[in-house]
Amino acid sequence: MKTLTNLTLKIWRQDGPDGQGRFETHQIPEISDEASFLEMLDILNERLIEEGKEAIVFDHDCREGICGTCSLMIDGRAHGPQQGAATCQLHMRTFSSGAEIVIEPWRASAFPIIKDLMVDRSAFDRIVEAGGYITAPTGGAPDANLIPIPKPVADASMDAAACIGCGACVAACPNGAASLFTSAKLAHLNLLPQGQAERYKRAESMVEKMDEYFGSCTNHGECEAACPKEISIDNIATMNVDYLKSKFKNRKALAR
Amino acid sequence: MTITLDSKVPEGPLADKWQNYIANQKLVNPSNKRKFKIIVVGTGLAGASAAATLGELGYQVEAFTFHDSPRRAHSIAAQGGINAAKNYQGDGDSIHRLFYDTIKGGDFRAREANVHRLAEVSVDIIDQMVAQGVPFAREYGGLLDNRSFGGAQVSRTFYARGQTGQQLLLGAYQQLARQIGLGNVKLWNRMEMVDVVTVEGRCVGIVCRDLMTGDFTTHSAHAVVLATGGYGNAFFLSTNAMACNVTGAWRAHRRGAAFANPCYTQIHPTCIPQADDFQSKLTLMSESLRNDGRIWVPKNADETRPPDQIPEEDRDYYLERIYPSFGNLAPRDVSSRAAKRMVDAGQGVGPLKNGVYLDFAEAIGRLGESTIRERYGNLFDMYERITGENPYQVPMRIYPASHYTMGGLWVDYELMTTIPGLFAAGEANFSDHGANRLGASALMQGLSDGYFVLPYTMAPYLADLLNKPVPDTTHPEFAKVELEARDRFKQYMSIGGTKTPDHFHRELGQIIWDYCGMDRNATGLEKALSEIPALHEEFKKDLRVTGSDTSVNQTLEKAGRVDDFFELGMLMCKDALNREESCGGHFRSEYQTEEGEAVRNDDDFAYVSAWEWTGDMANPVEHKEQLEYEVVKFQTRSYK
Amino acid sequence: MAQTLNRGPVSGTAAKPPAKKKPFFVDFYSTAVGKKYAMAITGIIGIGFVIGHMVGNLKMYLGVVTKGGEQVYDIDVYGEFLREIFVPLLPEQAFLWIVRIVLILALVLHVHAAYSLTVLNRKARPVKYQTARDYQVANFASRTMRWTGIIVVLFIAWHLADLTWGWVHPDFVKGAVYYNIDQSLSRLPVAALYIVANIALGIHLFHGTWSLFQSMGWNNPRFNNWRRYLATGVATIVVVGNVSFPIAVLAGIVEYDPTAVTVPLEEAAE
Numbered sequence A: 001m002k003t004l005t006n007l008t009l010k011i012w013r014q015d016g017p018d019g020q021g022r023f024e025t026h027q028i029p030e031i032s033d034e035a036s037f038l039e040m041l042d043i044l045n046e047r048l049i050e051e052g053k054e055a056i057v058f059d060h061d062c063r064e065g066i067c068g069t070c071s072l073m074i075d076g077r078a079h080g081p082q083q084g085a086a087t088c089q090l091h092m093r094t095f096s097s098g099a100e101i102v103i104e105p106w107r108a109s110a111f112p113i114i115k116d117l118m119v120d121r122s123a124f125d126r127i128v129e130a131g132g133y134i135t136a137p138t139g140g141a142p143d144a145n146l147i148p149i150p151k152p153v154a155d156a157s158m159d160a161a162a163c164i165g166c167g168a169c170v171a172a173c174p175n176g177a178a179s180l181f182t183s184a185k186l187a188h189l190n191l192l193p194q195g196q197a198e199r200y201k202r203a204e205s206m207v208e209k210m211d212e213y214f215g216s217c218t219n220h221g222e223c224e225a226a227c228p229k230e231i232s233i234d235n236i237a238t239m240n241v242d243y244l245k246s247k248f249k250n251r252k253a254l255a256r
Numbered sequence B: 001m002t003i004t005l006d007s008k009v010p011e012g013p014l015a016d017k018w019q020n021y022i023a024n025q026k027l028v029n030p031s032n033k034r035k036f037k038i039i040v041v042g043t044g045l046a047g048a049s050a051a052a053t054l055g056e057l058g059y060q061v062e063a064f065t066f067h068d069s070p071r072r073a074h075s076i077a078a079q080g081g082i083n084a085a086k087n088y089q090g091d092g093d094s095i096h097r098l099f100y101d102t103i104k105g106g107d108f109r110a111r112e113a114n115v116h117r118l119a120e121v122s123v124d125i126i127d128q129m130v131a132q133g134v135p136f137a138r139e140y141g142g143l144l145d146n147r148s149f150g151g152a153q154v155s156r157t158f159y160a161r162g163q164t165g166q167q168l169l170l171g172a173y174q175q176l177a178r179q180i181g182l183g184n185v186k187l188w189n190r191m192e193m194v195d196v197v198t199v200e201g202r203c204v205g206i207v208c209r210d211l212m213t214g215d216f217t218t219h220s221a222h223a224v225v226l227a228t229g230g231y232g233n234a235f236f237l238s239t240n241a242m243a244c245n246v247t248g249a250w251r252a253h254r255r256g257a258a259f260a261n262p263c264y265t266q267i268h269p270t271c272i273p274q275a276d277d278f279q280s281k282l283t284l285m286s287e288s289l290r291n292d293g294r295i296w297v298p299k300n301a302d303e304t305r306p307p308d309q310i311p312e313e314d315r316d317y318y319l320e321r322i323y324p325s326f327g328n329l330a331p332r333d334v335s336s337r338a339a340k341r342m343v344d345a346g347q348g349v350g351p352l353k354n355g356v357y358l359d360f361a362e363a364i365g366r367l368g369e370s371t372i373r374e375r376y377g378n379l380f381d382m383y384e385r386i387t388g389e390n391p392y393q394v395p396m397r398i399y400p401a402s403h404y405t406m407g408g409l410w411v412d413y414e415l416m417t418t419i420p421g422l423f424a425a426g427e428a429n430f431s432d433h434g435a436n437r438l439g440a441s442a443l444m445q446g447l448s449d450g451y452f453v454l455p456y457t458m459a460p461y462l463a464d465l466l467n468k469p470v471p472d473t474t475h476p477e478f479a480k481v482e483l484e485a486r487d488r489f490k491q492y493m494s495i496g497g498t499k500t501p502d503h504f505h506r507e508l509g510q511i512i513w514d515y516c517g518m519d520r521n522a523t524g525l526e527k528a529l530s531e532i533p534a535l536h537e538e539f540k541k542d543l544r545v546t547g548s549d550t551s552v553n554q555t556l557e558k559a560g561r562v563d564d565f566f567e568l569g570m571l572m573c574k575d576a577l578n579r580e581e582s583c584g585g586h587f588r589s590e591y592q593t594e595e596g597e598a599v600r601n602d603d604d605f606a607y608v609s610a611w612e613w614t615g616d617m618a619n620p621v622e623h624k625e626q627l628e629y630e631v632v633k634f635q636t637r638s639y640k
Numbered sequence C: 001m002a003q004t005l006n007r008g009p010v011s012g013t014a015a016k017p018p019a020k021k022k023p024f025f026v027d028f029y030s031t032a033v034g035k036k037y038a039m040a041i042t043g044i045i046g047i048g049f050v051i052g053h054m055v056g057n058l059k060m061y062l063g064v065v066t067k068g069g070e071q072v073y074d075i076d077v078y079g080e081f082l083r084e085i086f087v088p089l090l091p092e093q094a095f096l097w098i099v100r101i102v103l104i105l106a107l108v109l110h111v112h113a114a115y116s117l118t119v120l121n122r123k124a125r126p127v128k129y130q131t132a133r134d135y136q137v138a139n140f141a142s143r144t145m146r147w148t149g150i151i152v153v154l155f156i157a158w159h160l161a162d163l164t165w166g167w168v169h170p171d172f173v174k175g176a177v178y179y180n181i182d183q184s185l186s187r188l189p190v191a192a193l194y195i196v197a198n199i200a201l202g203i204h205l206f207h208g209t210w211s212l213f214q215s216m217g218w219n220n221p222r223f224n225n226w227r228r229y230l231a232t233g234v235a236t237i238v239v240v241g242n243v244s245f246p247i248a249v250l251a252g253i254v255e256y257d258p259t260a261v262t263v264p265l266e267e268a269a270e
């Protein structure tokens, strides 16, 4: 166990969605390198409360990289300097003594800042509500082994399904695009035989819902680099084709 | 109000009870379903599946979660898998065997009829989830793969990599999202339920606090479902997510819902030990690691050498020594307690001497590093990320941690609590696991409750209310309860003491862990029962909450949750003290054999303890639901 | 921009007003993904043209050839050839005009899509990050598409005024391609402009060529690695080829020599 000393934190504080916002500087004289990044913020918050100040608001829950709640822009990188990990999986040993660490919230118009470092990501829910499901009302399902699914297909679907909905892709994308998130959900469902019936309807409605909130994809690839689950941008290409096809197929279906 | 515990178990032979129930239950006609409003609090596996299904059926559903999205519920964190009696592997599994294993795993403290129903519908859960697009692991032939889990003799666990809970929750969430999109379900996110409202003994709605604005709102309904998860965070350190809390269940308890078996908590043997005083939560490492790792501690408490320099003769492979036939695979509670004994004896390892080694050196030597990497690569990576140590070279350090709570709101066969109109589902109820839960059965229970039980069992209650007026939010009781809630939160703000909610939570958790954790005894529990109220008094006087109550204030949220944990902590200790036997997750050191095996007392304690709130947390009233076993016979387990 | 949060329950979010049936192109193009298809397709047309144009221009290195008994610059012949493709199937210059129209439409569409997507992206992040970003993979090329694109458009405008219409040309002789190039690029600032613009184009294509595979959804794990090589190749070829021309002119490798040809300047236009 080592101790880091003299850290300077520049943290974004903002009172509300249309508050002015500013950086606040806090010193961390020492901290164990075993601490997680969020535990460091916990400690800072306890100190702030003891000093009678308001604690810094930030989103977090599972603290093991699966719920997708944590969401910090650390030193210009979504989820911080560690590849393939969420903010909550970041430990202080990644930093060194004397470092200045800048913490900002995710920034995108679809993710309004609720307070300090907490943003509202419900736009993701709207995209899923638009079509990110397989219609299978409870009770009517056939036997689970009725349709065999080749293992590579199931695996590829699982790769995409691993998305935790954290929004780092949007935060990292220079365009504020949600293509990685949307395409991951589409790939998860569109790869499976169960997902075929609604495949094109799903692609069409999810892409169009995404358009209402987010920017467009210029294929920067930043999203993939920031994604804690390392979801591949190949999914974006697949989404584009499916969307194009949906325009033909859905029209044909309607014309009948 | 006096509580009567009527389990409403249907007539007939065990295996037919559920079918009989379905055949004879009252139905609500489709066009009448629209007339009923149902509130579902919690959108984890249990809540999301219930809300989606009820919405599909045509009820007006309103779903509440304090998360920003239903997809964040703690169910997302489950790793291992979900059980189902599919017998796809042809290894002799059956509904009866799953039923039996669950009863036995629960140390004969669960209600037979509920458990049998759980085993029956387990089969439908897998069908439903696959239809919904859950990418379960598959064999090369394209059929579903299974593994054996938690020492089960059959392979009945379905899994999706190490992310089964995530994939199942996403399945249920997506189905719920569809209903929200269609307008059949209304979703309230970042809303915390802070009380339930009862009128004439029936539950008629809830009071919520909007976590974004601090506003209090009231909501009325014909029936309310609580699916608010477990209370493992009472220990402060646990594998649960930071926000897991007991408030939902506890507030219902305070309004008349009996709380059952609070002392039944499950400790998971393989978690990463605490590294520091400010540690916020513990991380679970899959139990599968015990298949290849060997657990040991140094023989000498003053050992200072690094592990690889400690020669064989100075190591104590205590599990292999004490339980030669099960060795490192001894059951969760047995191996947890053994680890605790080693650490208490000063033989713990790591900087804080608070863990035991889980050593892969031998397995790596035997199978090669690549095989180990293939089997556990991602777990090893996760371990390294958290501890900074490379487990291929240095043995892992593990220690038990609080993981799951079997106790919860008492419910009858229809999952209704002792308050008519208030139902409880998932980890929030006590229903199916008895004194201990089998690995991979919590997900199964959550989905069973939400998908296949509640949609049937709520109908009779609702059918009786058809065309009868129910109180809406203008009823004075709503205003009264809302005011109480408002005052409570105002109170936290105005104490103006010196200590943070986390400070109190940590202290409280320590007391509960020390005296009501893995190993309990009367003296310790008595001590806890006197220390908790003292700390609670201090909490009420010395709490400090900064910030405002009209925008997000996580300190304030936490204060409310910790307050409820105090009262729950008392009840846990009370229940643990009353239960003078060792069973499942409840181990009383006074009741053990010479070899340290739990001694159960079926003559005196084969009952569910259901506690009634009296207004005084030191003096709850215990009610007993005697457990009658028609089919299974009591048995003592032995792992020697 | 002030952001607002809506409270209260959400429901019925997937309900869509009954959509009026729009023509396929309008419908498709109205979304960002559709616009990206348009960009990629028009981009491919552009790449095709730029490479073809560059290869055609290489003819200036062939110098003088004999054609119909006359000594003429090969590139002048080539200019003539372009005008006469599919003659007599089509009238003279008809094919050239078809190509021109396609090119104009493509450019207009490409620029329109680029513009509207840029507006969309700006709106998607009205408040920028307040401190420097630490980009991992987004490179200079991908982040400057708009700027390199604008440089290219401005260049095209100048370029047409220069070598097609002769408005900014010191001594424009219609049809005397070799002469015109020499005259124009002998001016140092103009040569510099050509060099800068073509480097900008190369940068644009370095990202664009890679990117269009994603936009078109041409994605196959087997050839994904090759997209980067292809993009580098396209960009290099275009830059090396096109930049070589002004340098060659400045170095005197390309220099109009009235004594080498048998057709006088004024008649070359015929």
Ligand SMILES: Cc1cc2nc3c(=O)[nH]c(=O)nc-3n(C[C@H](O)[C@H](O)[C@H](O)COP(=O)(O)OP(=O)(O)OC[C@H]3O[C@@H](n4cnc5c(N)ncnc54)[C@H](O)[C@@H]3O)c2cc1C
Pocket: B041, B042, B043, B044, B045, B046, B047, B064, B065, B066, B067, B070, B072, B073, B074, B075, B076, B077, B078, B079, B080, B081, B082, B164, B165, B191, B192, B193, B194, B227, B228, B229, B230, B239, B240, B241, B244, B245, B247, B248, B284, B403, B404, B425, B426, B427, B428, B439, B440, B441, B442, B443, B444, B446
């Ligand atoms: C690390 C870990 C691994 C696990 N692995 C497995 C496994 O492999 N197999 C297995 O079967 N089980 C496993 N479990 C157990 C299992 O995950 C849980 O028991 C189960 O998911 C609980 O589901 P639930 O729906 O009851 O509650 P949760 O998923 O906890 O959901 C609770 C919901 O209630 C909401 N809520 C709570 N209180 C309020 C309130 N006051 N107001 C508004 N909303 C509220 C929350 O927002 C949330 O939506 C694991 C548990 C842990 C901690």
Ligand code: HEM
Pocket: A216, A217, A218, A219, C036, C037, C039, C040, C041, C042, C043, C044, C045, C046, C047, C050, C110, C111, C114, C117, C145, C146, C148, C149, C150, C152, C153, C204, C205, C207, C208, C209, C211, C212, C213, C215, C216
């Ligand atoms: C003849 C000249 C041009 C060629 C050959 C060309 C080519 C391309 C290509 C191939 C792409 C990739 C498309 C994709 O990602 O699918 C592209 C993208 C782009 N081009 Fe051009 N382009 C040209 C001119 C311009 C001009 C004049 C502009 C703008 C002012 C421009 C702006 C852009 C932009 C902004 C992109 C990124 C697309 C996006 O953000 O979605 N280009 N270009």
Ligand code: HEM
Pocket: C050, C053, C057, C079, C100, C152, C156, C159, C160, C163, C164, C177, C180, C181, C194, C198, C201, C242, C243, C245, C246
């Ligand atoms: C250094 C490089 C270049 C040279 C020497 C060059 C030269 C010329 C010449 C001589 C012409 C006139 C041909 C004729 O009238 O018959 C021409 C036309 C043209 N060039 Fe270039 N060019 C160069 C680069 C480019 C680039 C990079 C682009 C576009 C991105 C471009 C676009 C055009 C267009 C659009 C025309 C008009 C074609 C037509 O009349 O249909 N050129 N170029």
Ligand code: SF4
Pocket: A162, A163, A164, A165, A166, A167, A168, A169, A170, A180, A181, A184, A223, A226, A227, A228, A229, A230, A231
């Ligand atoms: S795609 Fe990756 S970065 Fe985007 S939301 Fe999903 S997990 Fe987060």
Ligand code: F3S
Pocket: A172, A173, A174, A175, A176, A177, A178, A179, A180, A216, A217, A218, A219, A220, A221, A222, A223, A224, A233, A236
């Ligand atoms: S970073 Fe943005 S531009 Fe596309 S490839 Fe990723 S969404």
Ligand code: FES
Pocket: A059, A060, A061, A062, A063, A064, A065, A066, A067, A068, A069, A070, A086, A087, A088, A089, A164
């Ligand atoms: S807190 Fe759950 S992913 Fe980080």
